[in-house]
Amino acid sequence: MKKGNGVAVGNDGWLYWVGRTNEVEAFYGDTALSRRILKRWARLIAKRARRLDALGIHHVHAVVPDKLAVYPDMLGRAFPGLDEPPCQRLAQCVAEVSDAPMIDLLPPLRAARSDEPVYLRTDTHWTYRGYLAAYRTLCEALHAPVAEHVFTGTQLRERFTFDLGEKLHPPVDEEYVAYDFPRGAERIDVNALVRLRESRRAVRPRGLFVGSRVVMRNAAAADPRRVVIFGDSYIYSPGARLTAMLSETFGEVHAIWSANLDWSYIEAIRPDIFIFEIAERFLRKVPTDRIDIDTFAKRRAKRALRPTLSKWIRQQLNRMG
Template identity: 75%
Template sequence: MTSGNGVAVGQDGWLYWVGRAREVETFYGDTATSRRVLDRWARLIDRRARRLDGLGITHLHTVVPDKLAVYPDRLGRPFPGVADPPAARLARMLACRNPAPMVDLLAPLRSARDDEPVYLRTDTHWTYRGYLIAYRALCEALAAPVAEHVFAGTRAQERFTFDLGEKLKPAVGEDYVAYDFPRRAERVDANALVHVRESGQAVRARGLFVGSRVVLRNPQAPDPRRLVLFGDSYIYNPGARLTAMFAETFAEVHAIWSANIDWAYVEAVRPDVLIFEIAERFLRQVPTDRIRIDAFADARARRASRLTLRERLGRWLR
């Protein structure tokens, strides 16, 4: 069953994002549209790889598989393309063009899926186990040591209404295990968008993520390299996500929520390593890499501040 909000209700309470107008199905299958979009991605990644090679920066791309690809059986009905999802087809296209480093997360997530859930039932994101699997796979690809204390965090049972669950009426919550681990890294910088969101005064704080940038340093890190990380909600700093994990491995981590690479920022920071991560469902839109992340964040922060002022005035006038 699919709700009007684009959420498919599978077996045993498993929820999937399938889109409001079958856009996920159209892209997931081997269609003319998906082939055209993936070809554009392959060309973009090839250009990025060549530029990063020219700068002497170690780099890799990775795609976070959709839950459809890892748990197709829990959907309860056939779905096109799950046996050969877009990320797998993109990796093959890249291998034919130029072997730009592409880390496969699908295989390790599929192999671990039955031991303990690697995705939340009512959300598109991983469980903590899923994050650990991705963290280990990416560290191995970069010959970077994993921080063992990340695997030994404290755990607590909590209940939360996640993104897919809140789209249903009535909303559906989920019991899950929340983890935390000792943090040796400290945040030393954040851009304006992060500060506005964390102030708690933005009207639509939940939407103020794209354009965020934070920098973390860890003098006790086992790997002295500087990492710049471009990605989405799978990487971001709050909670036990990839940014926090990488900051326990690398001496300095710059985490930027953006599908576009800010080349001026990369050339100014001159990292040793660059990782680009994107969720499979977002592959439908190919970025242009024309962004200046802090200027973009400043503009979003100013708009949010203006909205906040209008909201306060509106309440006062009422």
């Protein structure tokens, strides 16, 4: 098995994303660069907290630790920063400048791995067990009840070639547990990007995720509070991920795939709870919080309907011929 582009091959087929130019390794250790970036994040989170406090919105920030931090033993080589990964160093930086609550997902994920894997071997994402551990931790932090039926869903073993496995030559697939549970929540709104992606009309279909927005409502939820979540692929999916799980607990959930906050949207919705989630590897880029999410989605959807230059040239040549 050859090393793929940006992928480190560890023990027993475990794959890790380390970056095409070792940027993950450069950031993961306690370097001048990482300290500077984490301090910028801490100032941003403190600024967000002040604004959310002024709006009367309960808020939490959570960093999803990289698989490196939860399964360092399977990497098979030394790697900087594993004793104190960026997610924990960020929490320390935030505590120095603010009382903004940070949720530490590392201990529950490390504890849960003793039962069965919480990360996929050939991908950067969690298994269903990882999502369940994070869901329980979030609910506990928000003083909300978990929906017990989320933990007693159906399990079906399937095979799939995930993102990291796809980067190897030859590609490597993996057997995993496809997990689902009964849904009490219904989707009541989506933006233009979600509509286009689901219509399959996009000429440029790849990457049509950032900017997505969905709204879920659950009249039977045990906790009637309204939640707005900004995050990435860990929260947003029509499958059994955090948006679906939290929608079984809370009365209304707005899930937005963006590291930048749309303050106009937050102020218009006035949620009871605000959650921000980000994968640890994405901490390298500090957002500006300057975005109108639905305007961004419309523009991106419009671009995705345009043919690429090469395809346009072929179309013109075909017409001429």
